[in-house]
Amino acid sequence: MKKLLILFFLCHTVSAVKHSLKFYLTGTSGTANFPEFVGTATIDDIEIGYCDSMKRRAEPKQDWIRNLTEKNPQQLKWYSQKCLGYQQLFKSYTEVFKKHLNQTEGFHILQRISGCEWNDESNEVEGFLRYGYDGEDFISLDLQSITWITPKTQAAEIKKLWDAEKARLVHMKNYYVSKCPKSLQEYLHYRMSFLQRTERTSVSLLQKTPSSPVSCHATGFYPDRAKLFWMKDGQEIHEGVEKGEILSNNDGTFQMSSELDVSLVKHEDWSRYDCVFQLYGVKEDIITTLDKAKIQTNWVSPSEYPIHHHAGKIAIGVTVGATIGVVLVFIGVYFRGRKRYDFLAVRDLSL
Structure with a gap:
């Protein structure tokens, strides 16, 4: 049983x-x-x-x-x-x-x-x-x-x-x-x-402006069977959370984001919130606590902005x-809904 x-x-x-x-x-x-x-x-x-x-x-x-x-x-x-x-x-x-x-x-x-x-x-x-x-x-x-x-x-x-x-x-x-x-x-x-063997998942906290939601962004993972969610005091939450789709990176790995509306969170309660990333087949979760010191922003000049080797892949897909x-x-219309074209096959590709 x-x-x-x-x-x-x-x-x-x-x-x-x-x-x-x-x-x-x-x-x-x-x-x-x-x-x-x-x-x-x-x-x-x-x-x-x-x-x-x-x-x-x-x-x-x-x-x-x-x-x-x-x-x-x-x-x-x-x-x-x-x-x-x-x-x-x-x-x-x-x-x-x-x-x-x-x-x-x-x-x-x-x-x-x-x-x-x-x-x-x-x-x-x-x-x-x-x-x-x-x-x-x-x-x-x-x-x-x-x-x-x-x-x-x-x-x-x-x-x-x-x-x-x-x-x-x-x-x-x-x-x-x-x-x-x-x-x-x-x-x-x-x-x-x-x-x-070559790629490692990176999880970052991102924010456009001080009043914007905080985005928990995971990238560089494979396969695409993964979950990314926010927790408060160890319990998954849905209020004030907006989940994004899993997208393709241009190296074959994947990325996804989950936004938390921090305007609903009291400053003294930030440490009670965690972003959790789970990847199918991997026992250990990646847990990132909501912390202003960990947030990457674009309020600074491009030369000061920390860039991860997957950062250029955010939301661009393939x-x-x-x-x-x-x-x-x-x-115009022929391959609408059918996607692209024909080439790199195995050696037995038929004509």
Whole structure:
């Protein structure tokens, strides 16, 4: 019975997390002074790799993935070659699509999103591969029936040709429902071991002005299963407290804040308040007592302001390169709600 109660408690305190490995590719035609091809890869919607046709090489975007490729330089070289190969592939695809849509010159954009998702509790996996053209859904792969589906009547001939490539379809299904999830799990394991080895959680008290709420800010922690809350006399409080969301840092770690309205706190009672940070899997909590001497403010000049190595990450999250942003402006709607583009995969990435 005791074991059952413990299991019940864990199931209600630790929620399952759905992880993702996604690849985003974008090819453009009819433009000048703009990359013909852009590729991005993400894990859990955090950019880990980037390439484009102007730089002509792959670039790791996280410290942990950079460390991984430094141990295996040939891997980064292979990624760069793959990027250039996709550029040529997208050129040919664009010409095929233009032909079947009776288009000639002008600006056109071809996009692909592919990858997989994995639930770390149920072990359920889901793969996907979709193409968009000029901002609209064009053709996608149904991994259940192993056939292409399309809402476009003009793409019927393309569907017929691609459906006939049986060996390629079987290979893609094997990648997206088997190899992709395994690669994702390997990436997650390496990321966890690297970040837990190199990063340490920092908890600080921040205040904009003397009359502003005091923000308890935790940053540099991993994974993102964490709690940050205020206590008075050892009891969690909610009145006068505003909790923030968990946000991504640009190194793969996370941050979060919880604000306390100190206008409701008598000066002599400050020592009765504590900010508590709890990280899943770590036994010891980080407890910070409300103390004016510990508060970092921006009332002083920038040269006097104490800067932690994660301070520049506060509330910025992760952004893809400016090139991606420009492409999204052109697209308008296609990837709205679907996020970014396609590139840094494992060596078996299917075309």
